[in-house]
Amino acid sequence: MNTETHPALVGSLSSTAPSEKVINFSPGPTSLPKAVEAQIAASFNKPGFTSLSLSHRAPEFLAILEHTIATAREVMAIPDEYEVLFTHGGGHGQFAALPLNLCTEPSDIATYVVNGTWSARGRDEANRYCDVHTIDASDPDTGKFITFPELTEANVNVDSKYLYLCSNETVNGIELHRLPKLPEALQHIPLVVDASSDFSTKPIDWRGCNVGVLFACASKNIGHPGLTMTVVRKDLLGKASPLCPGVFNYTTNSEAGNLWNTPATFNIEVVGMVMDWLVKEGGVDACERRSIAKSDVLYDVIDNSNGFYATPIDNKTLRSRMNVPFNIAGGDDALTNKFLIESWDKGMVGLRTLTPFGVGDYLRASLYNGVTIGEANILATFMRDFQKENS
C-alpha cells in the first residue's frame, strides 16, 4: 500500500468500513447525535415546507425560533437577564463583534487570557478595536500552551471593559471544567467566554461567574456551520461602537428579536433539535457525565501506555474532555501513519484533519455530542490493541 496517498492521511472521512461502523472524531464541523440526524432526514421527507423554505417572518419559523431559544434557556439554565441571540459569522465573527459591542471607544481596555490557538485569534481580532491587555499563558521556555493562569489583580487590568477567555482550546486540549470566579477586586469586570467547543457539555454559573457574554459557534456540539449562539447580559447592551456593523450589533439584533436581518433559519431549527435531544438525554449534567466518561477512557489508555501514547497536558484538571490530543511513540511518522490507516479502515475518521492549526505530530480525538461512550470505547480498545502489536 502506498501510504503517501492513502485517504486516511489526507483527512478523508469516507472510510470503507460499513456505514454504521463509521465514527466521526473530527474537531468540528462534525456529526450530530444520530437521533438528531435522523430527525433532520425525516423533516425532509414529510409533506409541506421544511425550514429551508420558510420565510423568517412566517409564524411557522417564529415558532421554531421561540422553541429553540426556550429550550436552550432550559438546558443551559440561562437567567432572564440574558438575551439569546443567533448571530452570523461564526466564532470569528464574534472575535470582532465583542470589542465592537463592549468597547465604545478604541481607547477602552479589555484583558485577554491567551492560552491557545483560539484565544490568540480572538485577541488578534480585538487588537483592531480596543486597547488589548494580554495575559500570555504560554510556557516561558518552550512557548507552548499547556496551562491556564490564575487571574488576579496582578495580571488582569482592573479598568477592563471585559475579561476574555476560551473555555476549551480545541487544538491544545485545555479545558476549564468550570469557569473561574474572579477575586473580589475584579468582580466588576464581566467575563466573556468563547464556549464554541464545549457549550452544552457542562453547567455554566452565569451569575456566580459574572458572565457578560458567552458565544458558541454551532458546529461542534449544537449544530452545523453558519450559525453562532451568543448569550448577552442585557446591561451590556447599548454600548456598541458606532463602527459596529449592524449584523454584529447585539443591541439592534436584540431589539429586533433576532430578525434585524435574515437569520440562518434551518441552522436555528437544527440547534433546537439538539436542545430537545439534550433534554431527552438527561440535560446538561448527564451530558457532562458522558463527556467525562468518553474522555476518561482515552486518557486512561494514554496514561497507562508507558509512554507509547503521550498527551501534552499533564494537569488532569485542565485536560479537555472535548478534544484528546495524543501522539504515538514520540511522534514517529511511520507508526502515526500506520495508526491512522488502520483506525480509518475500521471506521474511525477525523483523527487528523488538514487544519493549519495542528500542533506538531499530535492526532486528536474529538468527543462532541455526536460521539457516544460506546464509540469512545471502540477507539480506546483499538489504541490498546495497536500498542500491543506495535511496541
Next chain:
Amino acid sequence: MNTETHPALVGSLSSTAPSEKVINFSPGPTSLPKAVEAQIAASFNKPGFTSLSLSHRAPEFLAILEHTIATAREVMAIPDEYEVLFTHGGGHGQFAALPLNLCTEPSDIATYVVNGTWSARGRDEANRYCDVHTIDASDPDTGKFITFPELTEANVNVDSKYLYLCSNETVNGIELHRLPKLPEALQHIPLVVDASSDFSTKPIDWRGCNVGVLFACASKNIGHPGLTMTVVRKDLLGKASPLCPGVFNYTTNSEAGNLWNTPATFNIEVVGMVMDWLVKEGGVDACERRSIAKSDVLYDVIDNSNGFYATPIDNKTLRSRMNVPFNIAGGDDALTNKFLIESWDKGMVGLRTLTPFGVGDYLRASLYNGVTIGEANILATFMRDFQKENS
C-alpha cells in the same frame, strides 16, 4: 369565518391545500426548485456523512466547494479575474463589508444610488465607514421609489471608490434587466451590485459594465439563509480598512481559499445543487426567459384589469421580474383579505409576509427559481377569476 384570525392574514405558509398544490410566493427565504429539494432530501437518506457533518478541511468538502465555485463560474460566465467568495452575514453583512474592503480611509468617497428599501439600507450602513455621496431617486413629490436614475457626471462623484446599486428592489418592484454602462468619464469607477434577489436569473456583463463587486445572499434564487456569494474583481483586493473584521475581509478570505474561518458548508453544497440545476435547465438565458414569462402573465392580468389591480411601477422596462407588487381595488382592506384567504385556501402562500418593509397595501408575488411558469399561471388565473367575481 373570522377573517381577523385567518392564518393567511398573518403570513402563515401552512395552507390546508394538498401539499403538491402549495406554491410558495414568499419574498425570500422561500422554496428551491422541486428537483433541488428532492436532491437535498435524498442526500439525507443515503449512507455516509452528509455535508452537515463534514469537516471543512476534509477532501470531501473541498470537492463540494470546488464544484460549487466552478459551476457558478460556468453558469454566470464569471471571468478569471474575479474571485468567488462565500461570505457570512447575509446581504446586510456585505452592506458593511463593502466600504470596509474598498475604502481604506473613512474619507474615501462612495456613490450610492438609492431607489428603494435595500439600497437605502446599504447606504445607511456605509455611512459608518466612508464618505457617502447619495443619488436619491425618490419621487420629489411623493417620496416614493418608482424609478432608476440615469447615471452621469452630474450625479456620480467622479472620485468615488465605487458606485453602488441594487439591481432588484424586492419591496418596490424595480429591477434593472441589464446593469448600466457608465459614460466614459465614469468608467474608472467600479460598479458594486447588490444582486441578492436577481442573481442567476439573467446574464451579467462583468467586464462591459465594469463590475467590481457583486454579492447575492443565497436565500432568494440560489440557496437558503446563512450564506452570501460575493464575487470580487481581484484588482480590488488588498485595499481593506484596518477596521475590517476578518470574516468580512475579501483579501484574507480569498488568500485562504474560503477557509479563513469555517464556511457554511451545507449551504454551499445547496448552492452547488442549484447551479447544477441551472445548467440542466438551459443556463442563465433560459432562466431569464422563464423569469420574463412568469412575470409577464401577472403584469398582463394587472394591466388588463381596468384598474382592479394596480402595480406601482409604470415604466415597464423597470418592472421587477422577481417580485410583482400589486394591490386590489385601490388597496381595499376587505377585498385584499378576501383575496389572501381564497388564494391561500387554494395553496398560494407568501403573498403577504409580516415584513416591516412592506409598502402600503401592496401584496407581492415573488417569482424566484423555485416558482415555475405553470405556478405563475395558476396565480394569474386565480387573479382573473377573483376580479370577475368581485368587480
